[in-house]
Amino acid sequence: MLAFMLCLWSGPVPAAEITVDQASIEASNPGYRLSLAFSFELNRGLEDALTRGVPLYFTTEVQMTRHRWYWFDETSVSASRTVRISYNVLTRQYHTAISGQLQQSFSTLEDAMALVRRPPRWLIIDGNTLKPGDPYTVGVRMRLDVAQLPKPFQINALNNSDWRLSSDWIEFTYKAE
Template identity: 70%
Template sequence: MRGHDVRLQQWVVSMLLRGWILAVLLVFAPLSHAAEGVDVVQAHLENSDDGVKLSATFAFELNRGLEDAITHGVPLYFTTEVELTRPRWYWFDEQSLTESQTIRLSYNVLTRQYHAAILGRLQQSFSSLDDALSLIRRPSRWLIADKSALKPGAVYTVAVRMRLDVAQLPKPFQVNAINNADWRLSSDWKIFSYKAE
């Protein structure tokens, strides 16, 4: 009987250890997806005849869940946000400017074409997902401020980020996106200084 008790104890310990390892894997598996995100490779402001334009480049990959969503007809919205603040020694920083640009990425099953549209301005069609993502990763320079909006000679703190905008998804997908790490795709704010001319 003693040999049987020892084997039973070993089996119980083995099962508990396997259960513990499985639990650890299940807890940390979503974190590996959540750690994936968007990198702001470069961002700077440029002066033009029209005003001030943002030039930015982003690096990211879509995970399997997002790729499946897009190929099944769910459009994805990528929003780039830029904020300009002017430091003040006597009070809080002045919020000078907040602008955003959203690019809608969709797939047409009938034509087998991907469409990337900068809302309200431009739409392009692409034969591959990677080509469509290139427009999101390297968007064209866009006007964020008229020349008169910024004070000449003033130094501004500029913050830029890009994120998957789940608030623009169809309602059933918004609920899923909030609870699913696959849908959390965002960059940290990239901060730099800009002197207005």
């Protein structure tokens, strides 16, 4: 009986993961824009907290480095952008805000999450900062930023795997134009 029970037990449930589906840099007139697409689902605990009025903060981080043979790699870009999603119980609307700039309201959670999963292109660096022709290593990740949650939820997030939602750093090479 014990052997049968051990076969059925699959071990601890891993923390939910965010996957980076698409990441690219596009040269434009004012500078270089980062285009991203993520895929993930909110677990029941996060959905419940959101519908009870706790805003969730998703932070995207990007780093661009240029390899140098004579010293440490040069960091050309190190930036982050946060998307806040909240729910208003009185209006029954979901609200999203991107780093205090773009604010939108949605009637469903799925519509609001579409903005989190596929944020608008983001100007990460001026056009004259990168050296044309040089290859740069670009690293991107997204995570649920528990440091911006209210203090009681920060403590809960340390002990609860429902609040650990992040992607691994993905890297790709970009040749500046």
